[in-house]
Amino acid sequence: MLKHGLDPADRRRPDRLSDSELADRHQAMQAFLNVAGPQLDHLYNLVGLSGCNVLLTDAHGIVLDQRVSDADAQQFRDWGLWQGADWSEAAQGTNGIGTCLAEGRQVTIHRDEHFRTLNTAMSCMDAPIWGPDGRLLAALDVSSARADQTERYNRLISAQVAQTARAIESLFFRMSFPDARIVVASDDQGEQAVLLAVDKDDLAIGATRAARRVLGLEREGAIRPRPAADLLGRQDDLTGFDRAERAAVMRALARAQGNVSAAARALGIGRATMYRRMARLGLGENHGGLSHM
Template structure:
């Protein structure tokens, strides 16, 4: 092992432009550590373990990933048993959310950072396998003094990325040892094992999230077609690609002469654009014929073995729970697992007069869900929506509770029924309830407690009975803690919470787009069709405005379309420019310009945009 001093001097020489025998990923990471993160190789940093509360938050967010990846980790750990390897599954921010190692070495592993809760982001830990993998999106070996920080130069670490079905890096799988006296080349087997396991985790994730789509498995050898394919692609009913195992498909794309094309660009494209097959041909690739006879030919002539798995929905009978959902709830999603779970819960709750709080970002469809619950409960009463953030504070009391004749100057001489009375016998939907003034919260609580409402200026209260649904994009529990929302009202409204996923998290995007286009087409008596480039642009965008933004974008595109064909030029500018999200970065020129304005300092740009440095590096790399 090299000395600390010689290691520091080597990094300094590299910083001055000297040649180095190190692998390119190592040199690139060293330069990022020096130039972007301003790390000092002479200042050793102990491994960082995040606080328990922070770890719990990261693990909760990665709960499904941990569950899906667990069997892969266990299989890999059994393969390397007895060789003192440690396995780390890190999330996209570099925090270890799952871990396997010899418990007899717990103290040493924790001190070295090879432990649950350790953070291996490059800007904190310097050059390391997890951090370099997050930035590059490629498998990497960081062996001994490849590490930037001198406190880590005894470790050997090998990592591979795990991408989600849409092509975004979601995790990193790392296999490490505390000590390895052998050369870096000895870790090639570890690299193969960790990359293979990452590929299997991607496949398990794809199978979990695309139950209502066809899945096409591809392999260059028939023996591994059904057990460990090279790649897998999910297809909707019209043959468009809705997801894939990006790590594996990337290598196949290169073999098909599609070099330099991001795998995410395939999302939304038709399978027939790349292979000599149509969606109607998929049944002939299902099990029942020998693997060696199930051949698929790419457009460039490459022959692959293929196995098709039909969507679960194909085998659903009339008694399948999804088919028994009330129509209003059934139309809220088109195969997204999180939404299907929410729909099933909402269907059970609809028949009960239980107060429901709907959580979700602005634009996720909270009112649509509330209206669907109302329509599913069989009530003959009205659905009365009240946007507590939109009504001026000086009017909200009279709007909600109504007022008696002559109650105040300018009042209608006949008085007015309030919205609460309008909802009598039906459903009162209080949208953005977190914006209701505290004084009115007390009056609302009395209505809910006593089942009666007293209009402004009235001497007597009138009985009311209705179902109450509420919604907010705010965290009401935090508002309670800050004294801005009554705790007793919070518990009265929040018997159960339904959390709507953001559009960027949903797995039924392609079908949702088609549904909205059909609805717009029905309104305009026109048939609309997206071309491949326009569909890909819709799939790449982050949709900070959620369903509302998507609907508006499609209406604009429909209005600008020629004979119903929607191409990229029909999309709003922020989509046709290929931007991934206004809240993070713009197109290539915007990102480069913003970097220049920050003196080419990636750290400064990351702080300005509110994202991680690794996000900036990854987006710049995608545009090279």
């Protein structure tokens, strides 16, 4: 690439971080790596026997973790597809990891689509992983050394990479909001998780990258807390405190397994008052599962 001053005939391996530099990156992303590890194991179990190397990088293209068989390890090490290596576009030109991160989208770079001649013997399938703050966090890569790798097979692997990236993103988002209720904000089965984190007051306090886009929220960083019902379009005839009161009554009834008297006691009110509030809030006696004892 001219803008990066790269030579496609350059056969040097990618630059690699020192052990201490790599250890610092691991420490900074340890919580994320702990979440991602089991998903990398699962992906490798699906593709590892076909000569594939599963890699996870940070947002700068530095390989932080990988899964590869002993039989294939030396070949990938010779190519520089190894922990600590820099696979950004600035360092390697067009390649699966770097291009995925530069464009923020799923890519497949097949053989001679790579910029460097040294890399044209492999196929690379990649998907981005977005952090809970809406910023690009990592890239998930599967690289294949098979000489008979077909584009059709690449598509199968690519679909699995996208699914695994989405799983990692969802798991890390949930871990990042341990005290929140996680709501699926869309039924659209796209390549990214559309999730909201909702607190005990039914305020949306977090959103995945895809949810931010779908719901028109801040693109990056913390989001301004908003009523989840407003974001999800769940409007009814109740407004303001009435909606909050209805939610509180519903929670009390659910915890009391539909027992109105027990729910009233939990709310610190009499049973007659409970019935009046239920009637005002549209929770009649025929509401499913109610009992009166």
